[in-house]
Amino acid sequence: MIKYIELDEKVPKHSFDIFSTTHEHYNDAAILLNSSIVVVDFDERNEAIEKLFRLFPTLRVESRRGCHLYYQKPKILIKNWTGKLTVAGMTVDYKTGKKSIAIIKQDGKLRPMQNAHYLNDLSALPMLPVYLYPSKLKQSLMGLVEGQGRNSALFTHLLTAKEMYELDDAFIEELAHFINDLVFGEPLKEKELASLIESVNQTYEKKKKGQAIQFLNEKDIVMTSEVLVQRLDIKYYQQKLYFKQNDHYVHNDNKLLREIDQLIKLKPSQHKQLLELFKIKSEYIEEQDFPIKLPGGYIIDDGEVIQADYGFTPYYLDVQYQEDAYDEHVDQFLDFFTMNRKDLRLVIEEMFGHILMTHSFPHKVFFFQGSKGNNGKSTFLKMINAFAGDLASQLTLNDFNDATSVAFLDGKLVNIGDDIDASYLEQSKNFKTLASGDPIMVRPIYQQPFKLKNKATLIFTCNDMPTFKDKSGGIARRVVVIPCDNQVEKRDMDLDRKLSTPNAKSYILRLALEGIQRIKANGGKLTESLTIQAKTKEYFVSSDSVLAFESENQHLIVNRPIKDVYNAYVAFCFENGFKEVGKTEFGRRLSNIGYESKVKKVNGKPIRYYEKVTDGVTGQ
Numbered sequence: 001m002i003k004y005i006e007l008d009e010k011v012p013k014h015s016f017d018i019f020s021t022t023h024e025h026y027n028d029a030a031i032l033l034n035s036s037i038v039v040v041d042f043d044e045r046n047e048a049i050e051k052l053f054r055l056f057p058t059l060r061v062e063s064r065r066g067c068h069l070y071y072q073k074p075k076i077l078i079k080n081w082t083g084k085l086t087v088a089g090m091t092v093d094y095k096t097g098k099k100s101i102a103i104i105k106q107d108g109k110l111r112p113m114q115n116a117h118y119l120n121d122l123s124a125l126p127m128l129p130v131y132l133y134p135s136k137l138k139q140s141l142m143g144l145v146e147g148q149g150r151n152s153a154l155f156t157h158l159l160t161a162k163e164m165y166e167l168d169d170a171f172i173e174e175l176a177h178f179i180n181d182l183v184f185g186e187p188l189k190e191k192e193l194a195s196l197i198e199s200v201n202q203t204y205e206k207k208k209k210g211q212a213i214q215f216l217n218e219k220d221i222v223m224t225s226e227v228l229v230q231r232l233d234i235k236y237y238q239q240k241l242y243f244k245q246n247d248h249y250v251h252n253d254n255k256l257l258r259e260i261d262q263l264i265k266l267k268p269s270q271h272k273q274l275l276e277l278f279k280i281k282s283e284y285i286e287e288q289d290f291p292i293k294l295p296g297g298y299i300i301d302d303g304e305v306i307q308a309d310y311g312f313t314p315y316y317l318d319v320q321y322q323e324d325a326y327d328e329h330v331d332q333f334l335d336f337f338t339m340n341r342k343d344l345r346l347v348i349e350e351m352f353g354h355i356l357m358t359h360s361f362p363h364k365v366f367f368f369q370g371s372k373g374n375n376g377k378s379t380f381l382k383m384i385n386a387f388a389g390d391l392a393s394q395l396t397l398n399d400f401n402d403a404t405s406v407a408f409l410d411g412k413l414v415n416i417g418d419d420i421d422a423s424y425l426e427q428s429k430n431f432k433t434l435a436s437g438d439p440i441m442v443r444p445i446y447q448q449p450f451k452l453k454n455k456a457t458l459i460f461t462c463n464d465m466p467t468f469k470d471k472s473g474g475i476a477r478r479v480v481v482i483p484c485d486n487q488v489e490k491r492d493m494d495l496d497r498k499l500s501t502p503n504a505k506s507y508i509l510r511l512a513l514e515g516i517q518r519i520k521a522n523g524g525k526l527t528e529s530l531t532i533q534a535k536t537k538e539y540f541v542s543s544d545s546v547l548a549f550e551s552e553n554q555h556l557i558v559n560r561p562i563k564d565v566y567n568a569y570v571a572f573c574f575e576n577g578f579k580e581v582g583k584t585e586f587g588r589r590l591s592n593i594g595y596e597s598k599v600k601k602v603n604g605k606p607i608r609y610y611e612k613v614t615d616g617v618t619g620q
Contacts, residue, residue: 002122005020007030032098047181061113070102133164135161151188159204162201162204163281218270266398293310293315306417318389333379333383361519365459367482369461376419381461384416385522407444440454480526481532545569557590597611
């Protein structure tokens with residue numbers, strides 16, 4: 001079933017939940033795509049595009065400057081990219097996924113199209129041809145002429161395409177002629193092109209067959225480093241070495257040296273030399289946005305599981321993907337942990353999803369607070385630790401003030417601090433920066449400082465909440481306090497194992513993916529929970545004299561002279577044992593929770609007073 005949505009010129013008029021199976025009653029309409037379809041958007045018209053369409057006919061919809069070609073999406077990673085280079089050497093825009101649209105109708109008229117019969121059944125679309133697969137390179141070959149690095153650009157382009165998609169020699173020859181004849185502004189001579197193609201294929205075969213292994217020689221450590229970089233697929237990212245083990249990349253220098261030891265016996269001093277050489281011989285990864293690799297050839301990208309071959313990513317989650325996974329032990333434990341409160345459970349499941357969101361997530365910090373023992377906090381954290389595996393770190397709040405400790409968050413998706421102290425935190429700048437995902441300078445031990453953009457969800461358990469000196473709205477907007485108020489009546493000594501089985505982890509993955517979809521459907525916010533809102537407000541009120549005063553005395557604030565309001569606040573602090581803050585800080589904190597100071601005339605004299613303009617102390 002094809003879903004059409006109404007447009008207001010070029011943007012959706014309603015949410016994607018409002019659609020029709022026909023476009024007839026829409027003046028402007030678009031097709032709502034899905035993850036099995038990819039639309040290739042060309043921003044121009046030229047002979048290369050026409051040749052591709054003749055070779056691989058499909059639904060074609062004309063746009064004002066170019067055209068859209070519709071195909072089935074293969075099992076490779078394709079995102080909603082703009083200006084992405086293709087194997088064909090041209091740049092295109094890709095559109096795919098449940099939140100993407102492709103315009104087919106404007107001003108009451110369908111756009112000109114060919115092979116319109118595919119509109120009756122998009123599942124019958126042909127598969128995206130390899131020519132239109134994305135390339136990891138960036139340099140477009142369109143219009144290149146002699147003197148613009150044309151030959152070296154083509155060599156690199158063909159070799160990269162061959163390596164990425166394991167293309168045979170015949171296809172490379174065909175591709176080279178296509179680019180030479182239709183993409184270049186000035187083609188190479190036939191003899192020159194043939195020599196270049198032969199060089200590409202020979203280089204590829206040398207790499208594939210590992211012919212360079214014969215040069216593993218303890219007397220030539222430089223050559224040995226180059227050979228090992230190719231053989232072990234070593235990458236350099238964020239000042240750390242990664243190598244491919246089985247089907248994913250691993251950062252562990254000891255494991256790397258053990259792999260090398262299986263290939264060549266070296267002295268300890270040569271091991272150190274190799275590690276330094278790898279930093280300049282391996283591929284330097286600059287990208288910061290990566291999907292999460294799963295076993296079995298799956299990745300999680302933007303909350304969706306895709307079966308795709310993907311190159312380097314520092315994130316490997318050792319959890320099997322099962323779309324309909326269910327685990328009775330996890331289900332029952334979560335019901336116990338939340339005391340069967342549906343709103344609480346939804347937020348916890350969304351927290352699982354928060355862990356797997358590497359961008360565009362709510363940036364919340366989760367505190368699980370319960371003063372009594374035997375409430376399941378430790379068991380809950382062990383379950384998350386088992387699920388996240390090597391993607392978890394264990395820093396405390398105090399560790400956040402140390403730039404060396406913070407560096408351990410690099411490459412992690414969750415930080416779990418168990419039983420943190422109910423201390424007074426004098427400094428919280430780093431905490432706010434890490435929670436918001438803004439860049440922060442870190443200093444790994446024995447390495448150069450670098451900027452870290454934290455992607456790890458911050459989770460803590462405590463008996464009593466810590467107190468932040470900083471009372472700005474920045475912290476209040478991030479903190480989510482989740483009550484842990486149940487009691488274990490009969491202890492299951494085998495529960496930790498039951499909650500960490502492969503099936504248990506697959507079920508948590510399913511809950512996490514469902515949680516991501518709820519967050520996205522809710523505009524990037526967590527599900528509202530009255531339980532959590534009340535607990536979070538209670539915490540901030542108890543730790544902030546201004547909030548405590550406001551929560552009980554709104555009638556003494558609204559429309560009252562500022563001087564009288566502050567005097568009432570000072571009296572409140574004296575009666576309740578709070579330490580008052582100065583007038584300026586008092587006004588700033590009231591401003592953070594929705595008050596504005598305004599001026600009105602009373603008996604001809606200007607009087608400044610407070611007015612409530614927004615509501616709420618904190619939110620999810």
